[in-house]
Amino acid sequence: MEQMQFQKLTGGLGLDREQTRTLPLSQVKIEDSFWSEYVRLVREVVVPYQWEALNDRVPEAAPSYAIRNFRIATGQEQGEFGGMVFQDSDPAKWLEAVGYLLQSSPDPELEALADELVDLIAAAQHPDGYVNNYFTLKEPDGRWTNLAECHELYVAGHLIEGAVAYFRATGKRKILDVACRLADCIDTAFGEAEGKLEGFDGHEEIELALVKLYQVTGELKYLELSQFFLDQRGTNPNFYAEELEKRGGRVHFGHLDIAHDLAYSQAHLPIREQATAEGHAVRLVYLATGMADVAAETGDENLTEACRKLWSNIVTKRMYITGAIGSQEYGESFTFDYDLPNDTVYAETCASIGLVFFARRMLRLEPRGEYADVMERALYNTVVAGMSRDGKSFFYVNPLEVRPGACSKSRIHAHVKPVRQGWFGCACCPPNIARLLASLGEYMYTIGPETIYTHLYIGGTVDLDIAGAKVSVEQMSTYHTDGQVTLLLNTDLDVSFTLALRIPSWSGTVALTINGVALTIRPENIKDGYLHLKRVWQTGDTLDLRFDMPILKMRSHTAVPHTVGKVALQRGPFVYCLEEADNGPALHRFSLPKEGTLSIVEGLGDLPEGVCAIRAEAQIIQLESENEPLYQSEAAHLEEQSAEAIFIPYFFWANRGQGEMNVWVRETF
Amino acid sequence: MEQMQFQKLTGGLGLDREQTRTLPLSQVKIEDSFWSEYVRLVREVVVPYQWEALNDRVPEAAPSYAIRNFRIATGQEQGEFGGMVFQDSDPAKWLEAVGYLLQSSPDPELEALADELVDLIAAAQHPDGYVNNYFTLKEPDGRWTNLAECHELYVAGHLIEGAVAYFRATGKRKILDVACRLADCIDTAFGEAEGKLEGFDGHEEIELALVKLYQVTGELKYLELSQFFLDQRGTNPNFYAEELEKRGGRVHFGHLDIAHDLAYSQAHLPIREQATAEGHAVRLVYLATGMADVAAETGDENLTEACRKLWSNIVTKRMYITGAIGSQEYGESFTFDYDLPNDTVYAETCASIGLVFFARRMLRLEPRGEYADVMERALYNTVVAGMSRDGKSFFYVNPLEVRPGACSKSRIHAHVKPVRQGWFGCACCPPNIARLLASLGEYMYTIGPETIYTHLYIGGTVDLDIAGAKVSVEQMSTYHTDGQVTLLLNTDLDVSFTLALRIPSWSGTVALTINGVALTIRPENIKDGYLHLKRVWQTGDTLDLRFDMPILKMRSHTAVPHTVGKVALQRGPFVYCLEEADNGPALHRFSLPKEGTLSIVEGLGDLPEGVCAIRAEAQIIQLESENEPLYQSEAAHLEEQSAEAIFIPYFFWANRGQGEMNVWVRETF
Known part of the structure; x- marks a missing residue:
């Protein structure tokens, strides 16, 4: 080992980029209406x-x-x-x-x-x-x-x-x-x-x-x-x-x-030459996490750049809208750019957990909102979907489209389970969910010399030292319900530092008051997805953040064949889906008219408190009798009816028995 | 063997249904502009x-x-x-x-x-x-x-x-x-x-x-x-x-x-109890062919009914629009009703050949147009697609949607080849194509006691004995180009029999002249898809048939999820597809406006003479740069442009190098 050359092994301090540190879990208490x-x-x-x-x-x-x-x-x-x-x-x-x-x-x-x-x-x-x-x-x-x-x-x-x-x-x-x-x-x-x-x-x-x-x-x-x-x-x-x-x-x-x-083990090229996310998805994100860790500790800019390349390839070409990764069951692996089948996907829970690991390391290397956006996407969708609402059953594979019949009768769907399973022969996902959720506090903040970065809006309290002061920040959040967050600061002395608040990519407008006084947010206050508030903070300072949380119709990059002509609903951190429990069978028959109204439904059935459903004006094609021909001229009568579709957050699917589920829905005009 | 009981082993003559016989190949000569x-x-x-x-x-x-x-x-x-x-x-x-x-x-x-x-x-x-x-x-x-x-x-x-x-x-x-x-x-x-x-x-x-x-x-x-x-x-x-x-x-x-x-070998139930087409697709249709053969020879009505059940399940629930069968690579097999994925399909050439065998046996049992319609569908699409235009390379698998990148990089597509292969480790398909095409004459006619059934319109001559006369029927056909067929009869004596002419399911109207005199076709002349012309025929009688051959936008049964909101073009016996050679890459970006015009293009590039392409008014979504986000709100700008799409008959695909191909196209409004 003594013969090895390490570049800037103890460096990282003299960089242009601001490196941040992660807080120990003991300093972060979570008290959140969702988490x-x-x-x-x-x-x-x-x-x-x-x-x-x-x-x-x-x-x-x-x-x-x-x-x-x-x-x-x-x-x-x-x-x-x-x-x-x-x-x-x-x-x-x-x-x-x-x-x-x-x-x-x-x-x-x-x-x-x-x-x-x-x-x-x-x-x-x-x-x-x-x-x-x-x-x-x-x-x-x-x-x-x-x-x-x-x-x-x-x-x-x-x-x-x-x-x-x-x-x-x-x-x-x-x-x-x-x-x-x-x-x-x-x-x-x-x-x-x-x-x-x-x-x-x-x-x-x-x-x-x-x-x-x-x-x-x-x-x-x-x-x-x-x-x-x-x-x-x-x-x-x-x-x-x-x-x-x-x-x-x-x-x-x-x-x-x-x-x-x-490539299965990411051993096809030296890591600094790997420009695309290849092979077993969990392995790739664990590798990338280690790379980013070493880059942060050593200040190795070349290694940081290699991390950015892998990150970019994942999130711009190989990630599902639910923050899932791994397009195929074979090798539990990535396939190629823009190949994102929704029904045969692997999307292992552990892979999204690894993506969260990777995102957190990238946030330590450089606080950019896109890392936290993806982290949030994976956490609120695939990761929590991985566990049932009673904590007793788990998804290994997290499809975006499920027909239960296909899981038992079509081999390319055999790895997809329509209901969560109790335990597994290869029981990697449940303990991985456990260790991630138990350490969630580590993912919320990173701390620079004079900046507190807030990446996730999860209720609770963090205690930390910054700029020579002892500061505690209390978050009171109904973020997942309506995008509202209140931050209450306590300090042992008046102290100048920057509070950098992530603006989620889904947020339309942001309204902010400090101690009840509305603040006009100027473009120069926003850097890399964070609203920077530098001031002398005093104990008792209270910030009210209100992220506008519209229902978004999301679409994919036009190079993705599987979702062309389709939209997915998203509101706040949640991606939504149709489930048979609310909408009946043969979900492919639904379409969303481009101008149809979408409205929020609170308190739907078994949804957790504060989690909203969406009611959508939809069209539905009538299910024909089995005596109808398999193919006929379009001129033949085909009835389409106005209908109401109920969307629930993806994470909640399959908590009400077995049935179809679908994230992407055709759009009609 | 002497202990066995055979029901009606030499029966079949006393049935209500009219059984027909197949003509030996030596009596049928083919001289056709396509075949x-x-x-x-x-x-x-x-x-x-x-x-x-x-x-x-x-x-x-x-x-x-x-x-x-x-x-x-x-x-x-x-x-x-x-x-x-x-x-x-x-x-x-x-x-x-x-x-x-x-x-x-x-x-x-x-x-x-x-x-x-x-x-x-x-x-x-x-x-x-x-x-x-x-x-x-x-x-x-x-x-x-x-x-x-x-x-x-x-x-x-x-x-x-x-x-x-x-x-x-x-x-x-x-x-x-x-x-x-x-x-x-x-x-x-x-x-x-x-x-x-x-x-x-x-x-x-x-x-x-x-x-x-x-x-x-x-x-x-x-x-x-x-x-x-x-x-x-x-x-x-x-x-x-x-x-x-x-x-x-x-x-x-x-x-x-x-x-x-x-079920893989159709051994899960006695054959008379099998109501669905299960297991290895080639095996199933070979079994069904044998069943129909024995039913025809023995007059076993129960066995005939078993054949009808299998037939019906295949053609109303488990067959592609190209006449392909076998939805999955695993076990080269059927999956379940309405499961018809276009890209991961198996659709073995041999299975469609077997379906043609089965159809022919069903036609012998009972002349119903639907058997010949399916036979034609398989022949003009999957079977001839199985062989290149130079006879030197072959498809084993016949997908309806191909992205060449997926074939090499996604395991569930690995069985799909984007170009025809020279020979195979398991070389069943090329010799199967050879034996079918070499015996094509056996599929064109069946003969009842006083009826000549014409199932396929393929140019050539048939010589036969009917009602005590020697009759020859000469077909002169540009059926595949414009739906026109001329039948010229030669007989050694004036003779009364029925000429039963199949009316293809795709035909709008049928115009018929006999010896230049237009004949009004009345509903009572049509039985089970055949136009029955009973008369005393004389040598030199000439029939001119003109099947109206509109460009049809076909849709699937609404229970099929893979094609919902999509249409496929069909004209005459040919199903059409988009190919990258004519339309550029990322074919999923095309859509067909509901009211867009479709027109016939003759003499396109390398298409065989008499084979028409279709020009369609289409919409195309612009291919975004790879710097664009993978997911964004639909509110973000997305350019759709009017475009022209060129469709070629499916059978001809992959004769001009490697590229994408797609049968089903989104319909927009």
Whole structure:
């Protein structure tokens, strides 16, 4: 490692761009009319359920084996390793979620369970720092022989993330020490020095995790190791093909040919040369997150530019309006520019979560509204759609158009489930939702030397130090209902700083009062999507923000074939959809006349309080009898009727039984 | 076999319905401005090329091994069996095509090649009549152990079909004797008697082949054997699961689980209870063809009704406007009612060919215009689209919407090729096209006791005996260009019979003159889609038919989601499409205004003579720059321009390089 050259490794301070910092979760309390319920579900339902599932105590779910594997590895139980090659990552993600929950508020019972897990993990660690139950139990001689497929560093990365979160919550070093020893073990095995492996994991995760470990420990070697993994990726010769040959051609996931389909793992080009988002969508956004982390820590402008390129390709050519990514089931992957099929889409919940990770890192690199806009889009639509309203079932795949019959009878729709599922063979999404929602406070603000950036309008309180003062900002928000936000400042002294308030891209006009006095917003007050308010703030200062929240008919770029001639409704952060529960079957028959009225419906049926539906003047084509011919001349009679269509926010779909759902609707004139 | 009960096995004469007979090919000569070129291509290009391919003498194509396998089986060459388990069917289909060509006109060189093949096949036959090179060479002990997967009776069926066609052409008994001995061998092995196998082939074909063998030999046992296979299908217990267990669980096509996914092979229900077209599309239509054959020979009304049910389900719920069937690549199969995706469709050329087979059998059972309409739809669109204009390349899959980029970058489109391919690993389609086009004359007419039914309007001459007279009907047709047909009758004596002329479903009005005198067509003259002209015909009688051929905007049943709000253009037998070659890229941007004019363009570029294009007043959405956002409010400027769109007949697509193609176009107002 000592031979490596790092550019500006401790830089980032002398840049033109203003780099910002993220606030620790302990400084942000959420009390929000929309989000608190989700955080409560994570704490009271998801995390406890997941612990039971990890311990194989959920009768209706297939066993996880995850804790049992640790017991076997530590000699407390007899048996064989069970589950996927990356099964260890599940308890790690659970530990991470627990860490976030405990950062927000103490919970001795939960902490006791976590300590139990920490003890198990520590006991499973080899003397040289290695921890991985799959290899320990199933392939004791296979360590580091199948980086392409076996998620070895991915699992390590999750363990490190869990350790950092738990250490931050509790200050207990035990699991952090485990993580450091594991990272040291990896550092010993990988690098450019003679005798080390110049490899990198098939599933990115270690990169971003090592940056977290660096941030919490200050140990530069972890940052260097992260940068090594990033820069090693996609170089010649093909490391995956070489290790495949070395291990005699044995493969784990035969249908994918990971060793040669390098784009699947973003290993087809050096990362700085990757201009398009390719391959497995979750991997790509985890990679990009790690890239942005390293760029922020090192000030590497070239790496920052590589992040911008990937970001831009995703959000301008490969992202669904719901903030979903991954256009196809094969390889859970991206396809190509403007290929956005709505019914056969993959749109994994984890991929949108990873996009939120990436967005947050980009916001740290440069506060631009587009990052927060996309983060908001993913959060309010695909991410929360991923979980049912009772926290007990989950979507892995998040389609924008569903016909339940197709899911069971058409193979290209087989991965799409018309209702949320209880648990999964590959149970990555539920714990990922849990850890994201439990750490939501980390996504709301970033702080510059003299600026507080507000990215998400979520009710609650943040406490921070800025410009030598202690400041607390209380948000009281009905943002998701009507776009109204009140910010109440408390400071220990009068202090000059800038409050930079994101103006959501969907907002028509913004009205602002400070202490009841209306402020005229001038173009020069707005920079990169943020309204900059620089002044000497005094305790008790109150800002009332009112974002105009019209019902928008959204359209796609004209290069997208799947949505041409169609519109999607959006209001505020929510994208809307038609559901069979409100509108009957064969939703494709609906169209929206260009001049038809759209109105807000409050208090519809089972919608959560404050979540509005939309009533639309629509046209509907009569469903013909099955005796009618399959094809006939248009001259034949075809009845179209005026109708009313009810749209609900996308995130809420499939909470009322099984039925059709559709986001994009034909527009008629 | 003697224990079996056959209902009305020699019946069919006392039915209310009028059964008709098909004419032998030798009585029909084709001389048509559209079809003759295809028949010529088959004779001069496809069949000679195929012979070279079967003999592994085409350097640019992967070896077929088909003839080589026969040489190895007969000891003339050393080596191992090569190719698919059904590789023997390729030479058989070649022999069948040759048989049809020779029935139409002699060709001593071709006959010499065929005799060579006949000698090889005869030499490869076991003393007990068995012929199958795969089992002979690769699994000598495996005979009849894997009916579900190994196409053993399917291959036998093709051998029988080839033998019958070649015998009919040449009168040479050698190959017919081979076929009879093979059928006897099968008859010995299969049946309800003690010690016989109560099985049936995974890929239907033997059923229709045995009826042909019965028709040419008069041997009732072949018809009985066909009926046995039909009635055995889908009965309990599951024969495929039983044989799987007997052979120790070995499978050939592991990804399909054929032994348990019984619908794939139409073995999920007894055939008389199958109300929907399920499973592998080619298999389904081959099955239905065999069912209709047996129904016609036995007069089994219940079986006829089963045929009608399958027919109706296909054509009213599961068929593309191009006459294509098979909505998905997985299992090359049907999916469910009204599921007709245009881009991920399978639409195998062979399936449409099988649909033509089925239609012809239904026409024999009962002359109804809808059978001929569908036959015509499949022939003029999917079947001829299957072959390039030079006869050298072929489509296996026939999509209705193609973006070439998707074919290489999206897995659900990977089976779709944007250009025709030279030859295939599974080379079923080219020889199937060849044998169909070489026997096209069999599809034009059926003959009742006193009625000549004209189903297809293809130029040429038919010679037949009817009502005690020798009659020849000469068709002179520019049907595909302008809907005009002239029929000239020659008879050896004045004779009373009915000429039943199909009125195509697309025809607006029909004008008819007989010997220059206009005839008023009354509703009572039309029955089941046929204009019945009963009179005493004299030699020299001339009929001029003029079918009005408007450009039709066709729409789908409103239950089809994929085409809602869209129209397809059709004129006469041709369905039209947009191609990038004429209209530029991103074809989804086109729409057709409801009142826009449509006009015929003659002599466009490379279109065959007499084939018209359509010029349409259209709207086109401007292709935005890639810097434009992926999603924006509809209020944002979006330019639509008036444009001209050029539509060409679907069959001609992809003859001018690679590009987009689209059948269904949005309609605007």
